[in-house]
Amino acid sequence: MMKRFAASPLLWPALALVALLAVNVVLTPSFLSIRVQDGHLFGSLVDILRNGAPTMLVALGMTLVIASRGIDLSVGAVVAVSGALACAHIASATDPASAGTVITAMGIALGVAVGLGLWNGMLVSVFGVQPIIATLVLMTAGRGIALLITDGQIVTITSAPFKVLGAGYAFGLPVAILVSLSVFAVVGLLTRRTALGMLLESVGINPEASRLAGVRHRSIVFAVYVFCALCAGVAGLMIASNISAADANNAGLWIEMDAILAVVIGGTSLLGGRFSLTGTILGALIIQTLTTTVYTAGITPETTLVFKALVVIAVCLLQAPKFRAVVSRGRSRKIPRRPNPAPGSASSGAQPRPIAEPTSGPAPSASVMVTK
Amino acid sequence: MTAPIPGRSDAPVVHMRDVSIDFPGVKALDGVDFRLLPGEIHALMGENGAGKSTLIKALTGVYDIDSGSITIDGVEQRFSGPRQAQDAGISTVYQEVNLCANLTVAENILLGREPRRRGRIDYRAMNRRAAELLGELDLTIDPSSTLGAHPIALQQLVAIARATAVSARVLILDEPTSSLDADEVAELFRVMRRLRDGGTAILFVSHFLDQVYEISDRMTVLRNGRLVGEYPTAALDRVELVAAMLGHELDLLEEIADTVATSSSRADETVLSVRDLARPPAVHPMDLDVHRGEVVGLAGLLGSGRTELARLLFGADRAASGRMMVNGKTTTLRSPRAAIAKGFAFSSEDRKSEGIVGDLTIRDNLVLALQARRGFARPLSKRAKDDLVGRYMEALDIRPRDPWALVKNLSGGNQQKVLLARWLITEPQLFILDEPTRGIDVGAKAQIQKLVAELATDGMGVVFISAELDEVARISDRIAVLRDGHCIAQVGTECTVRELTALIAGGSDR
Numbered sequence: 001m002m003k004r005f006a007a008s009p010l011l012w013p014a015l016a017l018v019a020l021l022a023v024n025v026v027l028t029p030s031f032l033s034i035r036v037q038d039g040h041l042f043g044s045l046v047d048i049l050r051n052g053a054p055t056m057l058v059a060l061g062m063t064l065v066i067a068s069r070g071i072d073l074s075v076g077a078v079v080a081v082s083g084a085l086a087c088a089h090i091a092s093a094t095d096p097a098s099a100g101t102v103i104t105a106m107g108i109a110l111g112v113a114v115g116l117g118l119w120n121g122m123l124v125s126v127f128g129v130q131p132i133i134a135t136l137v138l139m140t141a142g143r144g145i146a147l148l149i150t151d152g153q154i155v156t157i158t159s160a161p162f163k164v165l166g167a168g169y170a171f172g173l174p175v176a177i178l179v180s181l182s183v184f185a186v187v188g189l190l191t192r193r194t195a196l197g198m199l200l201e202s203v204g205i206n207p208e209a210s211r212l213a214g215v216r217h218r219s220i221v222f223a224v225y226v227f228c229a230l231c232a233g234v235a236g237l238m239i240a241s242n243i244s245a246a247d248a249n250n251a252g253l254w255i256e257m258d259a260i261l262a263v264v265i266g267g268t269s270l271l272g273g274r275f276s277l278t279g280t281i282l283g284a285l286i287i288q289t290l291t292t293t294v295y296t297a298g299i300t301p302e303t304t305l306v307f308k309a310l311v312v313i314a315v316c317l318l319q320a321p322k323f324r325a326v327v328s329r330g331r332s333r334k335i336p337r338r339p340n341p342a343p344g345s346a347s348s349g350a351q352p353r354p355i356a357e358p359t360s361g362p363a364p365s366a367s368v369m370v371t372k
Numbered sequence: 373m374t375a376p377i378p379g380r381s382d383a384p385v386v387h388m389r390d391v392s393i394d395f396p397g398v399k400a401l402d403g404v405d406f407r408l409l410p411g412e413i414h415a416l417m418g419e420n421g422a423g424k425s426t427l428i429k430a431l432t433g434v435y436d437i438d439s440g441s442i443t444i445d446g447v448e449q450r451f452s453g454p455r456q457a458q459d460a461g462i463s464t465v466y467q468e469v470n471l472c473a474n475l476t477v478a479e480n481i482l483l484g485r486e487p488r489r490r491g492r493i494d495y496r497a498m499n500r501r502a503a504e505l506l507g508e509l510d511l512t513i514d515p516s517s518t519l520g521a522h523p524i525a526l527q528q529l530v531a532i533a534r535a536t537a538v539s540a541r542v543l544i545l546d547e548p549t550s551s552l553d554a555d556e557v558a559e560l561f562r563v564m565r566r567l568r569d570g571g572t573a574i575l576f577v578s579h580f581l582d583q584v585y586e587i588s589d590r591m592t593v594l595r596n597g598r599l600v601g602e603y604p605t606a607a608l609d610r611v612e613l614v615a616a617m618l619g620h621e622l623d624l625l626e627e628i629a630d631t632v633a634t635s636s637s638r639a640d641e642t643v644l645s646v647r648d649l650a651r652p653p654a655v656h657p658m659d660l661d662v663h664r665g666e667v668v669g670l671a672g673l674l675g676s677g678r679t680e681l682a683r684l685l686f687g688a689d690r691a692a693s694g695r696m697m698v699n700g701k702t703t704t705l706r707s708p709r710a711a712i713a714k715g716f717a718f719s720s721e722d723r724k725s726e727g728i729v730g731d732l733t734i735r736d737n738l739v740l741a742l743q744a745r746r747g748f749a750r751p752l753s754k755r756a757k758d759d760l761v762g763r764y765m766e767a768l769d770i771r772p773r774d775p776w777a778l779v780k781n782l783s784g785g786n787q788q789k790v791l792l793a794r795w796l797i798t799e800p801q802l803f804i805l806d807e808p809t810r811g812i813d814v815g816a817k818a819q820i821q822k823l824v825a826e827l828a829t830d831g832m833g834v835v836f837i838s839a840e841l842d843e844v845a846r847i848s849d850r851i852a853v854l855r856d857g858h859c860i861a862q863v864g865t866e867c868t869v870r871e872l873t874a875l876i877a878g879g880s881d882r
Contacts, residue, residue: 212720
């Protein structure tokens with residue numbers, strides 16, 4: 001399996017990432033340097049990992065949804081709801097800094113996120129609503145719900161345990177990236193070490209054929225939406241934890257777009273089927289590096305989105321077979337090289353245009369293949 | 373066939389000389405000459421893999437030729453795309469109707485050539501023009517009706533009308549009859565004769581020999597990418613034709629006959645027994661028994677309920693009423709999963725959309741059903757997979773012998789074998805086969821027929837559906853004849869194809 005994946009699909013995203021990093025090194029020679037301070041790692045690369053963690057997580061969930069032939073536009077809204085719920089609970093608690101409060105807050109947030117995933121999954125897999133419409137409902141409504149939870153305010157909190165997820169360190173690395181990479185590892189094992197990945201791809205490529213082959217297509221589709229919402233829920237907690245606040249208006253805004261882009265850059269087709277989690281991780285890193293690059297290059301934030309678009313177009317074009325064919329044209333045209341063979345020379349029974357002799361015997365009436 | 377053939381002496385409208393096309397590892401066309409005369413219906417014959425599709429694709433500009441020349445109306449052409457082939461007067465109607473079902477008939481016919489007035493589409497003129505074109509073919513279809521509302525047969529005729537709208541000199545019909553019933557075929561042939569008499573050169577591809585003999589004036593036979601010969605239809609009888617298409621493989625057919633003849637060693641155990649099974653309007657209450665080691669054929673026309681019955685037996689659709697017993701125990705099948713758990717297997721007639729998972733490898737396709745039954749948490753080990761895949765690719769002679777090849781790139785016959793292998797790996801006790809030999813080459817067909825016979829000999833119960841009566845008659849131990857959703861007779865092996873035909877046609881209004 002690995003050798004098939006490693007060959008070309010991941011090549012371009014990997015090269016794009018390296019190129020972006022190189023640009024950064026030119027702009028800021030100290031870009032790659034990592035220093036240790038208080039036992040923690042610091043540096044631009046670490047920042048990229050930490051800030052990219054939520055997108056990475058959401059993109060992992062999105063990869064599975066897209067592999068099932070679906071799409072989940074509601075992840076940004078789920079991010080907002082999750083953060084809002086956690087912060088609202090902590091803010092109203094008598095002891096915001098206790099571990100119990102934080103665990104309860106996270107439990108509530110993730111529980112609701114799973115509930116929202118169940119809603120999406122039900123609409124898509126049970127009622128057969130088109131995924132883009134089904135999740136558009138929650139994309140619109142979810143942010144409204146988040147605003148209701150926070151009363152339209154930015155809820156700020158002071159809770160050291162809650163801050164760990166988004167801003168804390170463990171083993172010298174940001175906790176957020178450790179969480180995202182753990183999820184990546186778990187999903188990777190779950191899809192490639194069990195048959196889940198193959199069954200999911202099968203459902204994404206041909207749902208009806210999969211159903212007739214006995215694949216639990218509905219359960220699988222249901223499950224990926226729940227998982228995607230759960231990832232978004234965790235990402236919401238990370239974002240809220242990082243800034244110690246719930247901003248229902250801006251938390252996770254456009255993260256669905258970044259996640260979808262990460263998936264596409266990673267080489268997973270929006271048509272469903274074959275997916276690459278590693279590609280998605282690369283895609284998420286590219287997007288985050290790009291954002292960082294734009295800031296460090298001193299380009300105004302307004303133009304960030306334009307730069308993102310340019311890089312995305314470049315990577316996607318490089319992945320498109322037609323574009324690659326156009327680029328490498330010149331050696332594509334095959335040259336006729338065979339000399340004219342002597343007609344009727346072959347011993348293979350290929351004789352140009354013999355005319356059959358009329359036969360005298362009667363032809364079988366029903367068919368030549370009748371043997372009864 | 374008796375119709376006069378005007379313009380027979382004319383120079384060929386299409387003349388391909390010594391055309392070769394190479395694919396990696398295989399010569400799809402190898403120095404083939406082909407002539408298509410104006411005002412003739414020319415059948416292109418050969419197994420799958422003989423080069424029929426490749427020749428058509430070369431002619432329609434889909435493939436670039438590697439050597440040789442293509443002359444249209446005496447002018448040498450080098451197509452770089454389908455558009456240029458169309459501009460040169462070559463139109464194609466493919467097996468699957470590729471029109472827009474949600475547009476009107478007129479919009480489909482004139483798509484891309486809509487009459488305009490002041491930059492806007494003139495719908496009245498468009499409907500009028502479409503009606504004219506349909507009228508030329510003697511078709512009475514309302515041009516303003518939605519295409520999707522019509523049966524496939526009519527849609528196909530609309531596709532032909534669309535082809536003639538560009539005043540095509542050459543019309544290519546690739547397996548146009550594979551989903552049509554007898555009346556519809558007759559209608560299509562009427563239109564084809566009309567076009568021929570108007571001077572259009574028609575290239576016709578079909579694997580129904582009856583139809584080829586009924587409609588074609590001349591034929592060209594290909595085998596393994598080479599030209600076998602070009603013949604007037606009247607000068608080549610069926611045995612000679614099949615011999616030309618097959619070469620040596622006729623022996624295999626004889627072998628099946630032997631296998632079937634000896635496979636009477638069936639135990640009297642009933643695998644499946646249904647009573648009054650129904651799902652109106654397609655299937656009215658029916659009884660059917662399948663015993664261990666028995667092949668039960670379902671014979672009937674398209675729409676007789678044969679496919680619908682097969683789907684009911686597998687739980688792909690739910691029965692509205694009736695009882696079902698599996699191994700003597702009453703059961704209800706709510707889903708294919710439930711049927712698979714009982715040891716059922718089902719190969720759908722629609723290989724592409726209900727069978728293969730095209731973007732997965734042969735390997736994954738083969739283990740799909742077994743893996744689905746085991747559940748995702750109990751994956752087959754790499755070793756077990758390798759073993760199963762190797763064994764079944766070998767046993768069914770699946771080509772290419774590369775388990776990592778994507779199934780969508782295989783030929784129809786090999787895709788069908790992959791499907792059969794997928795189910796055989798689950799070791800079913802009942803195998804429901806809906807048109808397993810449709811649209812595949814004669815060699816693979818013979819292999820599959822032989823396999824079915826062997827499976828029954830080994831004790832499997834088989835339900836076998838085929839549009840080709842002689843195939844059903846040859847393979848089945850017993851045949852249930854369906855008509856309009858009713859099972860009108862169950863006959864044994866003593867019934868001849870002629871008698872079967874009479875039963876199917878029946879005393880109805882057909």
